[in-house]
Every structure is written in C-alpha cells, then in structure tokens.
Amino acid sequence: MRGPLMALVLIALVGCGADESTGETPGKTGASSNVFNSSVPRGGQLRDCPTEGAALQVLGSGGPIAEGGAAARAGTSYLLWIDGEARLLIDAGSGSFLRFAQAGGSIATLDAVVLTHLHADHAGDLIDILNSGGFEGRTQALPVIGPDAAPRFPGTREFLARLMSKEEGAFAYNGGFLDGTENKPLIEARDIATGEGAGDPAGLDVSNDYSVMAHPVHHGPVPSLGFAIEIGDKSVVITGDQSFLSERFLADLSDSAPTILFAHHVINGEEGQPRGLHRTPEQIGELASALAPENLVLTHNMQRSLKRLEEGLTAIAKHYDGPVWIADDLHCYAL
Numbered sequence: 362m363r364g365p366l367m368a369l370v371l372i373a374l375v376g377c378g379a380d381e382s383t384g385e386t387p388g389k390t391g392a393s394s395n396v397f398n399s400s401v402p403r404g405g406q407l408r409d410c411p412t413e414g415a416a417l418q419v420l421g422s423g424g425p426i427a428e429g430g431a432a433a434r435a436g437t438s439y440l441l442w443i444d445g446e447a448r449l450l451i452d453a454g455s456g457s458f459l460r461f462a463q464a465g466g467s468i469a470t471l472d473a474v475v476l477t478h479l480h481a482d483h484a485g486d487l488i489d490i491l492n493s494g495g496f497e498g499r500t501q502a503l504p505v506i507g508p509d510a511a512p513r514f515p516g517t518r519e520f521l522a523r524l525m526s527k528e529e530g531a532f533a534y535n536g537g538f539l540d541g542t543e544n545k546p547l548i549e550a551r552d553i554a555t556g557e558g559a560g561d562p563a564g565l566d567v568s569n570d571y572s573v574m575a576h577p578v579h580h581g582p583v584p585s586l587g588f589a590i591e592i593g594d595k596s597v598v599i600t601g602d603q604s605f606l607s608e609r610f611l612a613d614l615s616d617s618a619p620t621i622l623f624a625h626h627v628i629n630g631e632e633g634q635p636r637g638l639h640r641t642p643e644q645i646g647e648l649a650s651a652l653a654p655e656n657l658v659l660t661h662n663m664q665r666s667l668k669r670l671e672e673g674l675t676a677i678a679k680h681y682d683g684p685v686w687i688a689d690d691l692h693c694y695a696l
C-alpha cells in the first residue's frame with residue numbers, strides 16, 4: 362500500500378499536494394516550484410518527458426525484490442532524453458524492458474548503454490532490450506559500457522559474451538550482436554576499471570551533446586560505477602548502488618552543485634540484509650550536503666525503505682534541506 366502511505370507521509374511533511382486517492386504525487390519536500398512531472402500514468406501509457414531539451418526519466422525505481430503488487434517497481438534503469446530522442450540508457454534492471462517500451466524508448470537513437478554494475482536488478486533485462494533492438498534495423502554499432510570483472514562478477518565484455526556468444530552463449534541465437542552479422546547492430550562492449558571502488562574515473566566518449574564520466578564506487582565486492590552526466594550548464598549525478606564514493610569522485614564533484622543527484626535508497630543493516638553495500642539515509646544526507654544538488658531524488662526504492670520513509674527523510678534532513686523527491690517508475694525529471 363505504498364501510495365496511501367506515501368500520501369500520508371507527504372501530507373505530514375509538506376502539508377499539501379499529495380492526492381490521497383492515487384498517491385501519484387512523487388515525494389517532495391522543500392519549497393521549490395513543481396518543476397518535475399508529478400502525475401505519471403502507469404500501465405501502458407506513453408512517457409511525457411518534454412520533447413525539447415534534456416530530461417532524465419526513471420524507467421525503474423525499485424530494487425531486487427519482486428514486491429509491491431500493483432505498485433511494483435522495475436529494477437533500476439534510467440533513460441536520458443534530448444529533444445524527444447532516447448539517447449543514453451543507464452542500467453537495465455529487471456522489468457526495465459517493459460518500462461522502456463512504455464516510455465517510448467528506442468535502441469535506434471541510443472548513443473550507448475552504460476551499466477553501474479552487474480547485479481540482476483541493474484542488468485537483468487539488458488538481453489531483452491538489446492534483443493528488441495535487433496528488430497529496429499539499427500546499423501551503427503552500439504557501445505555497452507560497464508564495470509570490469511571480480512570474483513563472481515564477469516565484467517561487462519564477458520557478461521555479454523556469456524549471454525550472446527554464438528558458441529557458448531545462453532542466448533547463442535543472438536550471437537550476431539557480437540560480430541555485427543545477421544542484421545544485428547554490433548555491440549561494442551567495454552570494461553571500465555573499478556579498482557575496488559577507488560580507481561580513476563573514465564570519460565565515456567559517446568556523444569558530442571553531453572559528457573559522461575564513469576567513477577568507480579564502493580558496493581561491497583561488486584565492481585561498480587557511478588555516473589556524472591553534463592549537458593550544457595546542467596548536470597546529473599547517479600551514484601548507483603554504493604556505500605561510499607571514491608575520494609576522487611567527491612573531489613571532482615565538489616564544486617559542481619548538480620541539478621539532480623539520484624541516490625539509491627536502501628535502509629541498511631536490518632536483520633537478514635547484507636551490510637556495507639548501500640549508504641544509509643543519513644549518509645545520503647551527508648552526501649547531499651557535500652554536493653549541494655538542486656534536487657535530491659531517492660530511487661532504488663524498496664518496501665523496507667518506503668515503510669520507514671519518514672524516518673529516512675528525517676535522517677536526510679539533518680544534513681540536507683533542499684527538495685527531496687521519491688522516484689517512481691516512469692517519473693521524468695526535466696533538466
């Protein structure tokens with residue numbers, strides 16, 4: 362019952378704005394104007410990102426647990442739109458195939474796919490989205506860029522090979538993606554060195570219209586990246602799943618005051634939960650305090666954190682007093 366709960370929380374926090382009957386208003390505190398789309402339809406309706414300018418759409422706002430009933434969330438995925446074209450897919454978690462379609466996404470216009478890490482809730486639908494792209498007649502190569510390997514994580518190139526290799530791939534019939542044959546666009550896979558969360562950042566040269574920096578972040582034993590995207594004088598920081606950023610990432614961001622900081626929202630440390638993989642709400646607040654984003658968006662929303670949302674927002678507010686939004690699937694954030 363996420364909607365009614367959220368509506369109550371929001372009424373308590375901001376005193377207005379939430380629609381109790383639908384609960385569709387995204388979480389927001391602070392006094393900034395309502396610049397973000399606040400009434401996203403669900404269930405087969407098309408995106409309503411702006412057709413001019415840049416916007417970051419949250420395709421999947423959930424985590425690795427299938428939960429939530431009719432309000433279930435897809436695993437993590439974002440889509441960068443520029444002037445109505447889908448340009449950059451960031452993560453492709455479980456369920457994002459459907460959200461990609463609902464958003465009106467197209468492989469044909471993508472500059473690249475970038476992956477924060479190879480957990481299933483971030484990469485589980487990659488094969489489906491690429492497979493769908495095979496029907497679009499794209500001819501130019503498509504970069505797919507993600508982290509390197511570690512024990513039990515194969516690295517991005519090897520991950521794609523294990524999915525698509527004509528010899529041994531799980532979906533060997535898709536092997537044409539790996540050599541650009543059989544009317545498939547060539548996938549140019551690339552691993553970014555993560556150095557256990559402390560490696561050097563890498564500039565991803567995927568477009569002249571915007572820049573993408575991939576920064577290693579710490580997510581337990583999982584090779585992981587966060588991304589900083591700059592478009593003109595706007596910028597978006599996607600932390601990915603992480604318990605801390607590298608010193609270099611923080612230093613590089615220190616004067617940037619991003620337009621939006623997307624923080625992955627998990628209450629850490631409850632019984633039965635793995636520890637050390639995620640930032641606590643208070644630590645999200647500390648990060649937001651350090652980076653001073655114009656907007657903080659909490660995503661990777663799971664029931665365990667949503668049911669304690671008020672507590673989490675209070676912890677964040679100890680350090681950060683800017684607007685906080687609770688992402689839902691298909692929410693679009695104009696830049």
Ligand SMILES: [Zn+2]
Pocket residue numbers: 424425437480482483602661
């Ligand atoms: Zn995750």
Ligand SMILES: [Zn+2]
Pocket residue numbers: 478480580583602
């Ligand atoms: Zn993860």
